[in-house]
Amino acid sequence: MKPASRVQTQFLSAQDVAALVTQLGLADALGGVADYITADFLRWQDFDKSARVANHSTDGVIELMPISDATTYAFKYVNGHPKNTHIGLSTVMAFGVLADVATGVPVFLSELTLTTALRTAAMSAVAARALARPNSRCMALIGNGAQSEFQALAFHHLLGIEEIRLYDVDRVATTKLMRNLQHTALRLIPCANIAEAVRGSDIVTTVTADKTNATILSPGLIEPGMHINGVGGDCPGKTELHPDVLRGASVFVEYEPQTRVEGDLQHLPADFAVTELWQVLSGKAAGRSSDSEVTLFDSVGFALEDYSALRFMRDSAQALGLGQRLSLIPELANPKDLFSLVRPGIKPLALAA
């Protein structure tokens, strides 16, 4: 790749990110993203944070998720359209940008569909490392759709999970997951229903896609000491957990103002106590207090995770020589002479600013 001009944007296509992950290997890719997320969560106070901006429509939502610190700005574009799979399209598609805070130049544009699955799984693993019992070996995985293999591998490689108990209303999804992960060291056990999958598991991950207030987990299923990784309840009107599951657990969130609106937390009163995960990671708040406590990570996906994932992808692409340059921003000999772009017959004046 030739050296960038000051306004060119490095671009990673969907194929580039797939090649990057294949070259690194999934274990290192997930571990790398988890490390970047952890590093950024440990400097939580550095970030200008806000809840995402959502445009809701009948069948879905399109969201923008901006965040910045003193040097780097990031945003993600992401949709959520659960009916898309009926017409052969993904439920979630995304892309994102890193920009230089000092000048506003968008320096990096990347696909984030595949990357979002990686960062969501890495985030789940970062939370579980802080909250699940250290000797956790068995996980239930409810919802075996597009994100499920990434969750399975993140918990396998980053937490040492050895057995995964699978359930999906769509049995074909479970078959797909088992085929995709057949060459790993994971023991994959398809289950007839949610209760069978959950019973005896150390960790329960819910990652279902329906845009509805579903009850994937009810209180009767929860056993002492479990860690619940609630991923699919991430939007107003889209939840997975009975409110009593939250009431019976210590609840941890990414960014409280956003989770109150979007998470399973949306069904609980505004004063229901939760702890932001960065506080646990930085030692400012306790995580799990005993082996019998039920911990619950009510994950909705926060802009900082995309900031971290974009940083990881940019750095890794640079190291591997992947990507191309896009002219998203015009090159100008004199920045006050934008008009020179459309008057090519006239040589622009080269002026001091």
Next chain:
Amino acid sequence: MKPASRVQTQFLSAQDVAALVTQLGLADALGGVADYITADFLRWQDFDKSARVANHSTDGVIELMPISDATTYAFKYVNGHPKNTHIGLSTVMAFGVLADVATGVPVFLSELTLTTALRTAAMSAVAARALARPNSRCMALIGNGAQSEFQALAFHHLLGIEEIRLYDVDRVATTKLMRNLQHTALRLIPCANIAEAVRGSDIVTTVTADKTNATILSPGLIEPGMHINGVGGDCPGKTELHPDVLRGASVFVEYEPQTRVEGDLQHLPADFAVTELWQVLSGKAAGRSSDSEVTLFDSVGFALEDYSALRFMRDSAQALGLGQRLSLIPELANPKDLFSLVRPGIKPLALAA
């Protein structure tokens, strides 16, 4: 260009948009954008509108501007860094996206640096056609930076302005403007100060770039019947007009909640009366009531204008065969099998959804 797959994104680079404008000619490009803006403002109620989301830093701001109707979503990324010109970069750089509301697929990505200058000038002309005296022939143009030639040509081609009286604190900027427009039919008159430029003009356009509360226009300069096109006061702390200039005029705005925060209007009480321009365009509110009334368009730039400009660029690029396809979103044989992207050794299952 080969036919798009359902998830490929049409991309227009900065060079593509420059070529598009050169091929159409500036008069037709400005007229086309003005027509698209007018058509969209006439269906104002169809849009899900919000003020932009801004991340402010010491030297500038980075903003996201989303908007949607029932079928099409648009957003713009734009920065504002007035000191950028000192290091050879543009004050304002931008890009934007159109997406399909029904599926969330981002169908079109375009540069918007050049396009923003076109749409801002077209918006100014649309407002002035509704508000300035119909026989306006002479305009003062205060601020001769990157956007100034576009303002000059929009008023020339769309309103019949024949004479432009120029002033900028940087005389080199004025020289650049005069050189860029020397082959047009416009009479260009450099002036020694703001008062000399404004005196006797039918329309006064202010388009200065400093991020400061400046007083470019004070009440003593304003003559009966003038139309003031205030473009540069567009951000908290960045204004151009003495508050009494607004008090002495009938004030028109794009989207009131945004202009109250960002426009010259920010210095006036919350109950100071203004009229949204769409009401004038659709005949729901009066525009100018007499030849002696002073009208003022307190322009800040609203997401709908970018929606219109993106639509115009997409349609024109399609007609002219410009642009390329980007793989921003991965192609999947089975949308529930995202993992197939990173397990190339295993052929993905072709499954019904």
